[in-house]
Amino acid sequence: MKIAMVGTGYVGLVTGTCFAESGNDVTCVDIDQKKVDMLLGGEVPIYEPGLTELVKRNAQAGRLHFTTQLSEAVADSQCAFIAVGTPQGDDGSANMGAFWKVVDSLAPILPDDCIVVVKSTVPVGTNRAVSERLRELTGRVCDVVSNPEFLKEGCAIDDFTKPDRVVVGVERPEPAEVLKELYKPFLRTEKPFLSMGLESAEMTKYVANCMLATKISFINEMANVCDGVGADINDVRRGIGHDARIGFSFLFPGVGYGGSCFPKDVRALAAVAAAHKVESQMLDSVDKVNQAQKTVLFSKLQRYFEGDFSGRTIAIWGLAFKPRTDDIREAPALVLIDQLLAEGATVRVHDPVAMDNVKQIYGDKITYWEDQYAALEGADALAINTEWNEFRNPKFDLMSKNLTQPIIFDGRNLYDPAKMRDHGFHYEGIGLR
Template identity: 70%
Template sequence: MKIAVIGTGYVGLVTGTCFSESGNHVTCVDINEKKIQQLESGIIPIYEPGLEEMVKRNIKARRLFFTSNYEESIPDAKCIFIAVGTPQGSDGSANLESLWKVANVLAPHLSEEAIVVIKSTVPVGTNRKLAELLESLTGRVVDVASNPEFLKEGTAIDDFSKPDRVVVGVSRPEVSATLHELYQPFLRTENPFLSMELESAEMTKYVANCMLATKISFINEMANLCERVGADINQVRRGIGHDQRIGFSFLFPGVGYGGSCFPKDVSALISVAQHQNMEPTILNAVDRVNVAQKKVLFKKISDYFKGDLEGKTVALWGLAFKPKTDDIREAPSLVLIDELLQAGVKLKVHDPVAMENVKAHYGDKLSYFDHHYDTLEGADALAIVTEWNEFRHADFDYVLHRLSTPVIFDGRNLYDPQKMKQKGIDYFGIGLSSVK
C-alpha cells in the first residue's frame, strides 16, 4: 500500500518506518528541509533504540522515502497519516494550528480514494471538523479516520510492531477494513483491532494517558504519606500489586511524570471537561500532585543541609524524563535543576543520551560529564532523577571516595536503604521508612 506520513517527529517517523518495514511504500513529509536532508542520509533527529537501523534498512530497500514536496507524495497515497505536533496552549487545551495548516496544503492533492488519518493526539470532535474542512476545500466527501498512537518512548518499535491493541475511529466500515488490512501484519498474535466512532477513538487516547498519570500521582502521594507514618512504599506496593484488580504497572514511586504526553494530555482533558461546564476533580488533583512531586527531591536536599545550599555542589545522574530517550520535555530533572540553581548550587550532570538537549537549554550554567562517576569529584551530594540501568549497580566504595559528603538523594528508589546504611551513606528515597 502507498502511504504518506506528514510530520517526521517522534510519532511520524516511527509510524512511517514501521509501515515500510512491513512492505509498504512510505513517504514521510516534513516542511523542515534540513531535517529531510538528514533523514535521507540516515541521520535520525531523535533517540529511539533500533530506529536508526530500521530507517537505513528501508531507505536502502527503497520502501521509505523523505520529501518536503506534497505534490510528489500525496496524490498516489491511499492512506495519509497526519502526525504533527499538538502542543499545549496557554489555556491548557491542544493547539491545532499545525493540523489545520496541513489540511489546507494537503487538500488539493488528495485522490478520491484517499483516507486521511489523524495520528496526532487531538481533542474530541477534531476528526469531524477536519472532514468538514476537507470537504469545503475539495468539494467532495473525504474519508477521515482517527488512529491514536500508544507508543512509549524507548520501546516505540516494539509497541508499534507488537501492539496491545490498535484503535481506529471511522465513519464508514470500508475505511475500517482498509486500516485493518494495513495493520494486519502487526496483529498476528490475535491482539484486537478496535473499530469505533471517531469521538470514542479520540477520547480513548486521552483517557488511557490520564489513567496512567493517575496511577503515578496516586502512588507518589501514598509514598509521601508512607514517609510520614513510618511505612515503606516498596513494601506497600508489593502488598497491593498482587491484587489482580490493581497490578504493578505504573506503581513505582518517584519524582513525578514528564514527557510529551502525560502532562499535555491531562491538561487537555481538563480543558475539554471545563469547556463542557464540568469540573474534573480527579484530573485536577492528578496534575497538582505531579507538580508538587517534582519539588520533593529539592526539599529533601534543602532539609538535609538545613537550607544552607549556597556554594554547594550536587552531582546529578539522569536528565531525560525517563530512560531510553533523550526527551527532556516536562522532565522532573529540569524542576530540580532550576531550584538548585536558584539556591546557588553548582551542578555537575550526566545523562547517557539527553546531555545535548539539556546543554541547549542551560548552556554553561551546568557542568557536563560523559561518565556519571566523573560528576562525583568534590560533590557535596548525589541526586538521581532518571532510572537508567547503568545507575542501578553503582560501585559505592568509589562513590564514597569521590563524594565530599556521603549522601544520596534517590528520586527513583534504585538502592536498598539497609545496604546504604551499612556503607555509611545517608540515603533518602521516595516513600521509604527510616532505616533503624
Template identity: 45%
Template sequence: MKIAVIGTGYVGLVSGACFSEFGFDVVCVDQDAGKIEQLKAGKIPIYEPELDTLVKNNVDRGRLSFTTNLPEAMVGAAAVFIAVGTPSRRGDGHADLTYVYAAAETIAKEIKDYTVIVTKSTVPVGTGRKVAEIIRKTNPAAKFDMASNPEFLREGSAINDFMRPDRVVIGCETDAARAVMRQLYRPLFLIETPILFTSLETAELIKYAANSFLALKISFINQISDLCDLLGANVTDVSRGIGLDGRIGSKFLHPGPGYGGSCFPKDTLALMKTARDVHSPLSLVEATVSYNDARKLQMVDRIAAALGGSVVGKTISILGLTFKPNTDDMRDSPSLVIIPELIARGAKIRAHDPVGIEEARKHMPDIDYRQDAYDTMSGADAVVILTEWNSYRALDLGRVKTLMKAPVLVDLRNIYRPDEMAAFGFNYSSLGRPRAL
C-alpha cells in the same frame, strides 16, 4: 499499499518506519528541509533504541523514503497520516491544533482519488470532524473518509509498542475506511492483537483518558510514598501488594519525582480544558496536575533536608536529566524544575546524562555538564539520582564514596536498597522507604 505520513517527529517517524517494516510503501513528509536531508543521509533526529536500524533497513529495501514534496508523496496513497505536533497552547492549556489544521488544508488540495485521512497526532475530541470540514471546504470534490488512530507509544520502547501493542484503536465510520485500516494493521491482527473500532470521538477520547489515568496512577503512588515516609511503611512492598491485584496491575506504581515527557503533562491539561468547555470538570485529573507540579518542588526540599536543611554553597551532582531513560526527550522533565530551583537556592550543579546532555543544554545552558558520571560526583556534597538509567543501577559505590566530599545520596527513583547503602556508609534517602538502621 502506499501510505503517506505527514510529520517526521517522534510519532510520525516511528509510525512510518514500523509501517514500512510491515511491508507497506511509506513516504514521510516534512516541511523542514534540513530534517529531511538528515533523514536521507541516515541521521535520526531523535534518540529511540533500534530506530536507526529500522529506518536504514527499510530505506535500503526501498519501502521507506523522505521528502518535502507532499503532492508527490500522496500520489497513489491509500491513507495519509497526520502526525504533526500538538503542543499545549499558551494561556489555557488546550492542544494547539495549528499544525493539524494546516496539514488538513494542504492535504485537501492534493486529494485526487479516494483517500483515508488519519489523525495519528493526539488531538482533542471533535478534531476529526473539524479536519473533515476543512478538507470539504478546501476541496468540495475530494473523496475521502476520516479516521482517528491514536498512538500509544512509550519513548524508549516505541518500536516494540508499535509492533506488539496491547491494542489498536481506530475511530472511523464507513466500511471503506475500515477496510483500509484493517489492511494496514493486518500483521497485528494475525498475532491476535485486539483491534477496537469506534467512532471518531470515542477514539480521540480514549487516548486522553488512557494517559490521564496513568498520570493519576503515578501521582497516587507518589502520594502513598509520602504517607509511607510518615508511617514507617515501605512503598516498594505496598506497590507490590496492590499491583498483584489483577484489577490494578503493577505498572506505573513506582514512586518518583513526578511525571514529565511529551504526553502526560500536555494530555492531562488538554483533557481538563475539554471537560471544562462542556461544563463537566474532571476533578481527579485536575488534582493530579496540581499535585504533580507541586511534587517536583517538594523534591528540592528533600534534597535540602538531606544536606541539613540548606543547599547554599553545596555542590550537587545530578545523575539523569531526561524525563525517563532510553530517550533524549527533555520535555517537562522534572530536572527542568528541580535544577533551576536548586540553583536559585544557592547550589552549584554538575550534571550527567547518557544521551540527554545536548537537549538539556538547550534549556539549561549554564550548568556544568560532565561526560562521565564519576567525574560529575568528584568533590560533590551530594549525589541526586533523577532518572533511572541502567548505567546508574550498578555504580561502583566504593568509588563513589571516595570521590564525594560527603557520602550523601538522594535516590529519587529508589534504584538502590537502603540496607546496601547503609553498609557502604552512605547517608542515603529515598522515597517512601524506611532508612536502614
C-alpha cells in the same frame, strides 16, 4: 500499500518506518528541510533505540522516502497520515495551528480514494471537523479515520510492532477494513483491532494517558504519606499490586512524570471538559500532585542541608524524563536544577544521552560530565532523577570516594536502604522506610 506520513516527529517517523518495514511504500514529509536532509543522509533526529537501523534499512530497500514536498508524498497514496505535533497552548488546550495547516494543504492535492488518517493527538471532535473541512474545500466526502497512537518513548518500535490493541475511529466500515489490512502484520498474536466512532477513538487516547498519569500521581502521593508515617512504599506497593484489580504497572513511586504526552494530555482533556462545562476535579488533582512531586528531591536536600546551599555542589544523575530517550520535556530534573541554581548551588550533571538537549537550556550555568563517576567529584550529594539501567548497579566504593560525603537522594528508589547503610551512605528515597 502506498502511504504518505505527514510529520517526521516521534510518532510520524516511528509509524512510517514500521509500516515500511512490513513492506509498504512510505513517503514521510516534513516542512523542516534540515530534518529531511538528516534523514536522507541516514541520520535520525531523535533518540529511539533501534530506530536508526530500521530507517537506514528501509531507505536502502527503497520502501522509505523523505521529502519536503507534500504533493510528492500524497500523490497516488491510499492513506495520508497526519502526525504533526499538537503542543500545549497557553491555556492548557492543544495548539492546533500546525495541524489545520496540514489539513488545508492536503485538500487540493488529496486523491479521490485516499483515506485521511489522524495520528496526532487531537481534541475530541477534531476528526469530525476535519471531515467537514475537507468536504467544504474539496466538494466531496472524504474518509477521515482517527487512529490514536500508544507508543512509549524508549520502546516505541516494540509498542508499534507488538501492540496491545489497534484503535480506529470511523464513520463507515470500509476505511476500517483498509486500516485493518494495513495493521494485519502486527496483529498476528490475536491482539484486537478495535473499530469505534470518531469521538470514542479520540477519547480513548486521552483517557488511556490520563489513567496512567493518575496511577503515577496516586502512588507518588502514597509514597509521600509513607514518608510521613514511617511505612515503606515498596512493601505497600507489593501489598496492593497482587490485587488483580490493581496490578503493578505504573505503581513505581518517583519524582513525577514528564515527557510530551502525559502532562500535555492531562491538561488538554481538562480543557476539553471545561469547554463542555464539565468539572474535571480528578484531572486537575493529578496535574497538581505531579507538579508538586517534582520538588520532592529539592525539599529533601533542603532539609538535609538546613536550607543553606552556599558553597554546596550537587551532582545529578539522569536528565531525561525517563530512560532510553533524550527527551527532557517537562523532565523533573529541570525543576531540580532550577531550584538548586536559584539557591546558589553548583550543579554537575550526567545523563547517557540527554545532555546536549539540557545544554541548549542551561549553557555554562551547570557542568556536564560524560562519566557518571567524574560527575561526583567534589560534590556534597548525589540526586538521582532517571532510572537508567547503568545506575542500578554502580561502583559504590568509587561513589563514596568521589563525593565529599556519602549522601544520595534517590528519586527513583534504585537501591536497597539497608545495603546503602552497610555501604556507609546517608540514603533517602521516595517513601522508603
